[in-house]
Amino acid sequence: MxxxxxxxxxxxxxxxxxxxxxxxxxxxxxxxxxxxxxxxxxxxxxxxxxxxxxxxxxxxxxxxxxxxxxxxxxxxxxxxxxxxxxxxxxxxxxxxxxQNPLQRAIAVLAEIFTPIIPAIIVGGLILGFRNVLGEINFNDATIVSRSVFWNGVNDFLWLPGEAIFHFLPVGITWSITRKMGTTQILGIILGITLVSPQLLNAYAVPGTAAADIPFWDFGLFQLDKIGYQAQVIPAMLAGFLLAYLEIFFRKRIPEAISMIFVPLFALLPTIFVAHAVLGPIGWWLGDIISNVVNSGLTSSFSWLFSFIFGALYSPLVITGLHHMSNAIDMQLISTYGTTNLWPMIALSNIAQGSAVLAIIFLHRGNKREEQISIPSTISAYLGVTEPAMFGINLKYVYPFVAAMIGSGFAGMFSNIMGVRANAIGVGGLPGLLAINGTEGGGWLAFGGAMAIAVVVPVALTILFEKNGLFGKKEEVAVETATIAPQAANTNTNQQTTTETHSERLYSPGEGRIVSLDVVNDPVFSTNIMGEGFALRPTTNQVYSPVNGEIVSIFETKHAIGILTKTGAEVLVHMGLDTVELKGEPFTVHVKVGQIVTPQTLLAEMDIAKVKAAGKETDIVVVMTNNEKMADYILNHKGESTPGLAIGEYKVRGH
CATH class of the missing domain: 3.30.1360.60 (Glucose permease domain IIB)
Structure with a gap:
């Protein structure tokens, strides 16, 4: 058996x-x-x-x-x-x-924006900081007006800020070619031709008279030299045209000359069509979308529009339709400089986490559930809601409904107060950093909205459970009553019969040690797999983080299991989602049954190959047998070298 x-x-x-x-x-x-x-x-x-x-x-x-x-x-x-x-x-x-056609389209949209979200998050933080330095008056003067140093910092930070947002089309066209499996450098070149300094900057177009707009003169016709800085839809249309043309010509041009003619026939027509047709059409569509959304959020019915959006955003996450909001948000920022949509998304994250927080209170003592609920709450407050929704709120239904209602009221308050964000990507409680502090109610109003997103879901979740609303109260009561005493008894027995043994944790390589909650994978970041840490490596060598015995090597070489003398099961997972690479970037230097120490080279991970495949290189170390773990402490974060002692854990043993 x-x-x-x-x-x-x-x-x-x-x-x-x-x-x-x-x-x-x-x-x-x-x-x-x-x-x-x-x-x-x-x-x-x-x-x-x-x-x-x-x-x-x-x-x-x-x-x-x-x-x-x-x-x-x-x-x-x-x-x-x-x-x-x-x-x-x-x-x-x-x-x-x-998936239906709409879901497939949304999935494509998600795959386009996901790789560039980190840059957008950084850009939002930079713009928020520049806003503090140069726009907010402290005693009738801004920070930059009082300090030469901070004026220089403010000026310098515009360099990455402009690169991220003004040159966003470059990132979009690159991401499309990456997703479509075509030549990525051609996507980058196409993006540059949309934002070239030779073109009239998109931000200057509205204030330029038609007669003063520069143009290319082809004799038979003229073509305006207009840039598409920060424009989303023109870049997407151009990127897909380039990808499909390359695929078309790749199938029809002999391989011997394809290196020359496929890029030529794909790139040049795309650049021309992008400026002659797709750019103007995309700009027009983008303006329509942003104007409709902004009108809905600023009309006399804005309170209703914002309540509905705030309440329904979480159900959109379930269907995947929420990825549309990325493009709409970026279009709003392009048109108006800020977005009134993103603050409501950040508030929805907080509301989902708050509903789980109420479940933790109501079901305290349910140790099995707390392994999911506690890390899910933290994750949701930091902007990642899927573990909270799928692990807890949708399971019981009534906390999900409570979170929707709380998110609706918080979003309505935020919009009525005129809260706007400089950028997208910073969700949950850190969303405060993306808020424009000078428009509308600014940070103070968003702080009030965050309070609503915490208090209302918590109160409603407790109310719904006590009264059996939007869920089956009997099932919840039975589950809590049957599991909690067992957990309590187990703990009591462990206290009287179990001895704990301490072991040290070591850095598995050179790089930067980070906590699991910043790892871009909910299974690891929410501690579902167990406690641990991650290394963001700067070299290819991966060493053992513990003293122990190799018990498993995954067939695609990206993960290794180690059993310590005290019985801790330690997983060393190289890269995120790297199972798809089928072992290509990995060379394993150990075998099953081998005894290892922190000086033992487990494997080598070709960082360049992992990055080229579009994967993250985090080396994740987790103790997977939670039932035996008594305590875990990470003493060191930041730069590290192989074999550096960075933490310790305790294992229960009889």
């Missing part, structure tokens, strides 16, 4: 049986199902399985979090079900069949 055979048999039944599985694959922590009918998956029953740490649905895939031993679980599942797995990329392609 296999280690997980009982759970495997039940999981097969709970996902709707073999006939409901279109495809199944796995990464280093999760089983990834593509289900013919997702509604047949019984999430409540799946959650009761001892080997399941959580689940969520994303991009048409039903993902069940197993943990470090997912490879064994997957093999046993394949043996029991008789279903052969597919690659992760094949799974994604099959999953698209579960």
């Amino acid at each position: 296999g280690k997980y055979e009982e759970d495997v048999v039940k999981l097969l039944e709970y996902v709707g049986g073999k006939e409901n599985i279109a495809a199944v694959t796995h990464c280093v922590t999760r089983m990834r199902f593509v289900l013919n009918d997702p509604s047949l998956a019984d999430e409540k029953k799946i959650e009761t399985l001892p080997s399941v740490k959580g689940m969520f649905t994303n991009a048409g895939q039903f993902q069940v979090i197993i943990g470090n031993d997912v490879g064994t679980f997957y093999n046993e599942f394949s043996a029991v079900s008789g279903i052969e797995g597919v690659s992760k990329e094949q799974g994604k392609q099959i999953a698209k069949k579960n």
Whole structure:
């Protein structure tokens, strides 16, 4: 009998049986199902399985979090079900069949904006800081007017600020070619031709008389030399045209001369059409979209518009439609300089976290649930709401409804007070940093909106549970009553019969040590997999973070399992989502059964190759057997070298 055979048999039944599985694959922590009918998956029953740490649905895939031993679980599942797995990329392609045309379009939009969001976040912080320095009066004078140093800082910071926002089309056209699998340097060149200094800056166009606009004279016709700085839709239209032309000519031009003629025939026509047709059309469409949204948020019915948007943003996240807001926000910033939409999104993050906070209070003592609810609250307050929504709020329904109502009222208050953001990307409580402090109510009004986003969801969640509204009160009461005493008894026994043993944690390489909550993967950042840390490496070498024995090496070489003498199961995960790279950037220097120390070179990760594939290079170290972990402390963050002692943990042993 296999280690997980009982759970495997039940999981097969709970996902709707073999006939409901279109495809199944796995990464280093999760089983990834593509289900013919997702509604047949019984999430409540799946959650009761001892080997399941959580689940969520994303991009048409039903993902069940197993943990470090997912490879064994997957093999046993394949043996029991008789279903052969597919690659992760094949799974994604099959999953698209579960999406309608609108969902597929939104997914494409998300894939375009996701790689450039980090730059947008940084740009928002820079603009917010410059706003403090140069726009806000302190005793009738700004900081830059009082200090030569801060005036210089303010002037210098415009360099990256302009690069991020004015030259945004370069990032968009690059991201499209990356997503479409075409030549990325051509996308960059196309973007530069949309924002070239030879062109009249887009911000100067409204104030320039028609007769003064420069143009190219082709004899038969003339073409205006207008730039598209910060414009989203013109860049998207041009980027897709370039990608499709390259794909078209690549299929038809012989390989021997394709290096010359494919780029030529794809790039030059795209640049011309972009300036002659797509740019003006895109500008026109962008203005219509931004004017409609801004009119809705500034009209006499703005209170209703903002309440509805604030309340419905979280359901949009579930469907994936929320990715449209990125393009709308950037268009609003391009047209008006700021956006009144993003503050409401940040408030929705806070509301979801607050609803989970109320659940923590109501279900205190439920240790199993707290492994999800506590990190989910932190994650939501920092702007990532999926763990909170899928792990807690949608499970009970009534906290999700409470969060929607709280988000609606907070968004309505924010918009009525005229709160606007300089940029997007900074969500949750840190969203305050993106707020324009001089327009409307500024930071003070947004602070009031944040208070509403905390108080209302907490109060309503408690009220709804006490009165059995929007959920089944009996089920909640039974679950809390049955799990909490067991957890309490377990703790009592451990206190009397369990001894703890301390071990040290060491840096697995050269780079910067960061806490898990900043890792761009909710399974790691919310501690669902366990406590730990991450290294943002500057060299390719990866060393053991503990003293122990190698017990597993993932087949795609990107993850290694180590068992310490005290029984801690330590996972070293190299890069994020690097299972897709099929081992290409990794060279493993150890084997199963080998004893390792912090001086042992586990593997080498080709950082350049990982980055070129569009993946993040974080090396994540987590202790995956939570039930044995008694305490964990990370003593050091920041720059580190291999073998540097950075923390310690305690393991329960009998």
